[in-house]
Amino acid sequence: MKVLLYGGTFDPPHNGHMNNLRAALDLVQPDRAIVMPAGIPPHKAASATPGAVRLAMCRCFTALSPVVEVSDWEIRQGGRSYTVHTLEMLRARFPDAALYLSVGSDMLLSFQKWCRWQDILQMAALVVESRRPGDEGALQTAADALQAAGGRVLFARAESYPCASSDLRTGRIPRAEWPRHLPAPVLQVIEEEGLYPAADALPATKEDCGHDL
Known part of the structure; x- marks a missing residue:
């Protein structure tokens, strides 16, 4: 049995997140894929959007495959969410499963700063998405270092x-x-909840977008 974990703040989840999960599903072919909205991610400030609302927006991922489910486990824990704790929970829940952890390419480059990153490597294979042109060499170097560990x-x-x-x-x-960027169910939740009023308060720019998942 193969279990894929796909976590993030998802505030809001957009088509880039959908593309990443779709690519991970195609590669791993998991029996279960668990989308896990974070409570408070260690590397970011707390989201102003309530966990229950981010959870509702994440229902969009279930359209990708029947194996996809959305979990509120990290949100229910309260406080900061650490991937190693989530994987320990999944290891206890699925003791005989092969675990896979979906991460973006930027996360791979900083992976050795994660809490108990060596334990994460022992529990799960990393599935890396979102390669940007020019990053191939740095990503391969990071991957080689983690595989050596x-x-x-x-x-x-x-x-x-x-x-x-x-x-x-x-x-x-x-x-x-x-x-163009948001799944229809996410747009519906945003409208119903009146989310992101700052988007109406600032003028739009023509700057290139970043890669903040």
Whole structure:
């Protein structure tokens, strides 16, 4: 049995997130894929969007495959969410499963700063998406270092998506363009909840988007 974990703040989840999970599903072919919205990610400030609302937006991922499910486990724990604790929970829940952890290419480059990263490598293979042109050498170097430390690193076929969640929240991408970047169920939740008022308060720019998942 193969179990894929796909975590993130998802504030909001956009088509780049969808592309990344789709690529990981195609590569791993898991029996279960668990989308896990974070409570408070260690490397970011707490999200202003309530966990229950981010959880509702993440229902969009279930359209990708019948094996995809959305979990509120990290949100229910409260406080900061550490991937190693989530993997320990999954290891206890699925003791005989092969675990896979989906990460973006930027996360691979900083992986050795993660809490108990060596333990993560022992529990799960890393599935890396969103390769940006010019990053190949640095990514391979990072992958080689992690594999030398006993890890397993797989590269999925997903290109970097020209949108960031922060660009949507702050208005760098105007609302008129949001249907290009957001799944319809996410747009519906945003409208119903009145999310991201700052997007209406700032003028849109023509700067290139970053890669903030």
